[in-house]
Amino acid sequence: MEHVVAEIRRDHIANIIRDGKRVDGRGFDDYRPITIETDIGHKADGSALVKMGDTQVMAGIKLLLGQPFSDMPNSGVLTTNAELRPGASPTFEAGPPKPPTVEIARVVDRGIRESGAIDVDKLCITEGELCWIVFVDMHVLDYSGNLFDAGMLSSMAALLDTRLPKVEDGKIIYGEKTNNKLPIANKPVETTFAKIGSGVVLDPNLDEERVMDARLTVATDKSGDMCAMQKGGEGTFTPDEIFETVERGAKKAKELQKLLKD
Amino acid sequence: MEHVVAEIRRDHIANIIRDGKRVDGRGFDDYRPITIETDIGHKADGSALVKMGDTQVMAGIKLLLGQPFSDMPNSGVLTTNAELRPGASPTFEAGPPKPPTVEIARVVDRGIRESGAIDVDKLCITEGELCWIVFVDMHVLDYSGNLFDAGMLSSMAALLDTRLPKVEDGKIIYGEKTNNKLPIANKPVETTFAKIGSGVVLDPNLDEERVMDARLTVATDKSGDMCAMQKGGEGTFTPDEIFETVERGAKKAKELQKLLKD
Amino acid sequence: MEHVVAEIRRDHIANIIRDGKRVDGRGFDDYRPITIETDIGHKADGSALVKMGDTQVMAGIKLLLGQPFSDMPNSGVLTTNAELRPGASPTFEAGPPKPPTVEIARVVDRGIRESGAIDVDKLCITEGELCWIVFVDMHVLDYSGNLFDAGMLSSMAALLDTRLPKVEDGKIIYGEKTNNKLPIANKPVETTFAKIGSGVVLDPNLDEERVMDARLTVATDKSGDMCAMQKGGEGTFTPDEIFETVERGAKKAKELQKLLKD
Amino acid sequence: MKVGTPEKFIVKGKRLDGRAPDEIRPIKIEAGVLKRADGSARVEWGGNIAVAACYGPREVHPRHMAKPDKAVLRINYNMAPFSVSDRKRPGTDRRSMEISKVTSEALEPVVFTHLYPNTAIDVFVEILNAAAGTRCTGITAASVAIADAGIPMKDLVPACAAGKVGGEIVVDLCDIEDNFGEADLPMAIIPRTGDISLLQMDGNFTPSEFKKAFEMAKTGCEQVYKVQMDALRNKYGKME
Amino acid sequence: MKVGTPEKFIVKGKRLDGRAPDEIRPIKIEAGVLKRADGSARVEWGGNIAVAACYGPREVHPRHMAKPDKAVLRINYNMAPFSVSDRKRPGTDRRSMEISKVTSEALEPVVFTHLYPNTAIDVFVEILNAAAGTRCTGITAASVAIADAGIPMKDLVPACAAGKVGGEIVVDLCDIEDNFGEADLPMAIIPRTGDISLLQMDGNFTPSEFKKAFEMAKTGCEQVYKVQMDALRNKYGKME
Amino acid sequence: MKVGTPEKFIVKGKRLDGRAPDEIRPIKIEAGVLKRADGSARVEWGGNIAVAACYGPREVHPRHMAKPDKAVLRINYNMAPFSVSDRKRPGTDRRSMEISKVTSEALEPVVFTHLYPNTAIDVFVEILNAAAGTRCTGITAASVAIADAGIPMKDLVPACAAGKVGGEIVVDLCDIEDNFGEADLPMAIIPRTGDISLLQMDGNFTPSEFKKAFEMAKTGCEQVYKVQMDALRNKYGKME
DSSP states (O other): OHHHHHHHHHHHHHHHHHTTOOTTSOOTTOOOOEEEEEOOSSSSSEEEEEEETTEEEEEEEEEEEEOOOTTOTTOOEEEEEEEEOGGGOTTOOSSSOOHHHHHHHHHHHHHHHHTTOBOGGGGEEETTTEEEEEEEEEEEEEOOSOHHHHHHHHHHHHHHHOEEEEEETTEEEEEEEEEEEOOBOOOOEEEEEEEETTEEEESOOHHHHHHOSEEEEEEEOTTSOEEEEEEESSSOBOHHHHHHHHHHHHHHHHHHHHHSOO | OHHHHHHHHHHHHHHHHHTTOOTTSOOTTOOOOEEEEEOOSSSSSEEEEEEETTEEEEEEEEEEEEOOOTTOTTOOEEEEEEEEOGGGOTTOOSSSOOHHHHHHHHHHHHHHHHTTOBOGGGGEEETTTEEEEEEEEEEEEEOOSOHHHHHHHHHHHHHHHOEEEEEETTEEEEEEEEEEEOOBOOOOEEEEEEEETTEEEESOOHHHHHHOSEEEEEEEOTTSOEEEEEEESSSOBOHHHHHHHHHHHHHHHHHHHHHSOO | OHHHHHHHHHHHHHHHHHTTOOTTSOOTTOOOOEEEEEOOSSSSSEEEEEEETTEEEEEEEEEEEEOOOTTOTTOOEEEEEEEEOGGGOTTOOSSSOOHHHHHHHHHHHHHHHHTTOBOGGGGEEETTTEEEEEEEEEEEEEOOSOHHHHHHHHHHHHHHHOEEEEEETTEEEEEEEEEEEOOBOOOOEEEEEEEETTEEEESOOHHHHHHOSEEEEEEEOTTSOEEEEEEESSSOBOHHHHHHHHHHHHHHHHHHHHHOOO | OOTTOOSOSEETTEETTSOOTTOOOOEEEEEOOOSSSSEEEEEEETTEEEEEEEEEEEOOSSGGGOBTTBOEEEEEEEEOTTSSSSOOOSSOOHHHHHHHHHHHHHHGGGBOGGGSTTOEEEEEEEEEEOSSOHHHHHHHHHHHHHHHTTOOBSSOOOEEEEEEETTEEEESOOHHHHHHOSEEEEEEEETTTTEEEEEEEEEEEOHHHHHHHHHHHHHHHHHHHHHHHHHHHHHHGGGO | OOTTOOSOSEETTEETTSOOTTOOOOEEEEEOOOSSSSEEEEEEETTEEEEEEEEEEEOOSSGGGOBTTBOEEEEEEEEOTTSSSSOOOSSOOHHHHHHHHHHHHHHGGGBOGGGSTTOEEEEEEEEEEOSSOHHHHHHHHHHHHHHHTTOOBSSOOOEEEEEEETTEEEESOOHHHHHHOSEEEEEEEETTTTEEEEEEEEEEEOHHHHHHHHHHHHHHHHHHHHHHHHHHHHHHGGGO | OOTTOOSOSEETTEETTSOOTTOOOOEEEEEOOOSSSSEEEEEEETTEEEEEEEEEEEOOSSGGGOBTTBOEEEEEEEEOTTSSSSOOOSSOOHHHHHHHHHHHHHHGGGBOGGGSTTOEEEEEEEEEEOSSOHHHHHHHHHHHHHHHTTOOBSSOOOEEEEEEETTEEEESOOHHHHHHOSEEEEEEEETTTTEEEEEEEEEEEOHHHHHHHHHHHHHHHHHHHHHHHHHHHHHHGGGO
């Protein structure tokens, strides 16, 4: 029975979209209301809580000291993780991240990394020996669709909120932060579209995400270049759909970037 | 059906206790017969097998060399583990420790640590660089109730039995023990009480443990001070019950401490 | 029903063997056709794909730099692993190796190690500090019986195919291989026999392996000495069966060794 | 002695953060902060931030954990990686397992689990920032989340610790007091009966110090209880 | 800048390995290379070696993963420990999980999963040697293995990447181009409809560069498609 | 050559611990040492200490491991963390997995598993102190524990090793002989038939050395068998 109900729901949502509307009344290129709160708690070196409609993602930054990779002796290290906490949805379970969670972390990671959002060369302290390791941890608290965009936005907001900890003799002095910011050189954002029947809509909510045929996430940097993309879902896109979506994404990216304060 | 039988059994045991007696004829403040055998096997640096009624717990001590923690550069390190071996009960399974096992290890650890049972400052060899790491491993061989008290007793007996291994050039020479003991500065013991209906009894046996409403473990040091406590079980204690139990525990602690030879 | 069918199949195969024949027409001491292909892919430092009938095992060698063990400061390190890939059989699952896989890896490891196949003393670069670590990884691609012999053969062929990577400043320069071979000092091979009813046959195929009573693997070195043995299966061997099998194994070992080119 | 131990913990009757010995840190509770959960709560308490999400009564997975005569109450306590000084590796550690266990046992006495046999009531406690006292913050949040989920309860369960620092008994230890103090006694009570449903202790107490700390923690719990009730009144009061 | 970055990627119209910008590396495909699997394929493509084994439709374990209206298509992508420069520790890592997921989604649109409700179609992709482009090699192999298993498909799915190196758009990046290049765009297409079933990108593309790379990857896919079809014809052609 | 290798292993016909080449170490066996287990045994053998606990026949978890025509015999061999020189991290390692497997196979031939279809017979072997020969000590203990559980057996299974040290064949290797010797041959036999149910070997044997070691291990097993029988007689003899 369950899949019959699912099909009816799918048809309903697709029909509305075919008529140029959406279940929650938004336009095809509208985000749900977005709020960004930073500086949540003092233990994180930077943090942000993003609400995108009913979706809530908190990102926290921890800076550790470590050794640069041997093929990049002059650079710091970036590590990006996501966790869908079991309280965020009736269907999530405690345990190590599953493929959809890993996908979110990896796509956000690529967006940050490939856009040069962090000037990693400035994170090197001693060549080949000591550098900052930046841990970006996304903590999904309430799952109501489109974790890609909320995850990227919270990660960037948290990185912008970050202050370097104090260091003495190559060790971090916990509890004492400096006023030094991270060297942020770019502001990538992600825009995610869902293809449902004949339409492609921005920022799918939970109902739309459940019935979508395919998903396309486009990460755009501040100059309007693409820095990451990811198609998802069991359906396909035509080449034209992809080109149009990329263009629409680039436009919306500018709006999101305005929400990110330096 | 199973829970009906469980309820009948519970009522039976609680009725006996209401009459001031116990299923195995002991008084409320009586331990089952306790024996402590030390120096079991030559590979452990110290060891003890404690039998408390039908419960059997072996503790073994291994001393390794390692680095002090950075916030305690002049101290050795203590690590306490417990394993309920699958042969110890029809219901235990092989695999990583489950919450009840972890609880036992952590409460024993707190008792040892907080009482200063080991003078960890004397375990430092070179400040910030080299120190002894003391591994206390409790190995539960036969589970017939009250692992807290048997676990703590075996751990302390094993620590008292320990001789430091020989060290050359910062490395342990296996197979050659010295006559040097561990710097033992205190002798904490745990006394565990079970609340069953209207009564609170010491050293619950397996039948009592299965039906108890709540559990209170009190770790007492040689001067009669408390060094750790842990309430367990799905029931509650009144404040008066707690104060009385703490007092009864302190009295019995003296008896247990006498069993621990220097 | 399943086990009834299994018994009928077992009786059928055992009857054929009692008549001095085998299900696939081979003699008792015949191997299935064997091919060895080396130098598969350029990322491995050495590699070989062995086909033994329908069984396919690829072995790859990776050389890493590391520290010698403290009790063997002048020797390199050998590590042998096996994985039954889930594509190799309808019954294999993804996940960490299970006991039968671990057994294969450990018996191959013993054969290589105990025969002195690799002169590990020549793998030491700086005493107590730097040495080669040889990783032998067996990757079972198609499972049609007798993984012991195919695994050992692929491992030895891959070790013989290995060229040391280039090293500068104590680091491996990836992508640049030297012409230096590993110091191979012996050529152990394994010969595995299955006891089925009254007969003991070499190189069991899948059908025979499924119904065998017991298994005996004999690893023989180039001088005809035994370097490892392993009985498997829920049945037993008589002492005479063991002595005869060891002798038959030693004879077949010579044939296999001829397939291994320097 | 640990590096960084302060010389004095109390100067002129004031603690290092300016509080009186019997004064708890500021606490703020909001019920119903998550959309997907059946009930939820956020507690900010002296730097600690906890969010609790409650689901249930619902089906039990795995099935064999179900109990035929009542619901199983399962608490999952988790610290976010960025909630502590040293980044915490994601995943369950021994400390979390113990805290989840004692939190379940602290709440079990007040939940009418017998109304929902063969089901599970799951509470997920996320610590987003840790500043000494996360288990008490978590129990306090979990309790409100269960109530917010509409699950019948005999009472709420507030939690609060007392401890000994520099020889003095104080309530609701802050970070530095927790790190360098001599004893800690986290407790949870059932206010309507006065019964104790959580009690842990580590450090060093003489019997009389223990009694004093016990009473202080109890009074702390009662203060927390008022804030819990207010949070529920804020959300549900208008309906009355 | 990474240690080892080449000064130039293209000299006199030739790439470092001698290819033209729009030239894919040599590719060889064989169907039916394993005995136990229901279908299999081996792909050698410019140094990459992938073997795919397909089982199914078959029973689903664990049972609760079964779908009542179709087969579940599950891809397990795995790199052999010796397939890369630094030995890869056996076991699933985050990269493999992601590639397994996108590979499933790339193939799902062409498999008639609705014919086999409550079953699983499992494809295991083993990378025996990696030389940039393993996911495209794996998708290409998996696609042929499913066909070889006799499972009805609307079409085969070829995959191929394009990218940007030294400012130029090129197809099918080799190892050094992949390591030091500026962008990578792996794609999979369904040739009969021209639809895109896999698309990932990382690096830096202007919109017009993206379009150029997109077309080049598409053309690359079409070339791979021919080799896939030939492999099946080689095995099954004689029956026609 | 390993650091610490002794110059000579045998001086004037005596081994390093004073034994003759064909002399096994002192061995002591007690049956019924645990309360909860259905059967149990403790074996002390030349420094080795093993405790075996047997449960069964009982329900099989997980269910799918059950066999419709017989009981599954499962052995779990485990070394206590403190039983070896370097502390052993708790948990199953590859060595334990292999020993558990060969121990099961060594005991399977003597247990009447066909009497108990769809059940499990579980034996847990704990090594409390290790001094070379733990697998033989474990098999010897497990065998007595199964008998003590009242499970019908064709015979007991004793185990004993022989080996080569300094070129000589000796029985029941001690720690230093095991570490630095040239070959080791652990065996288990079924005394009533003389059949071999465990045989492993590593090191170097010529064919004739192997035969000599084989006979020595067999004789060792027969000596162990007597002690096993005595242990059971001590516990059950009075009932006769």
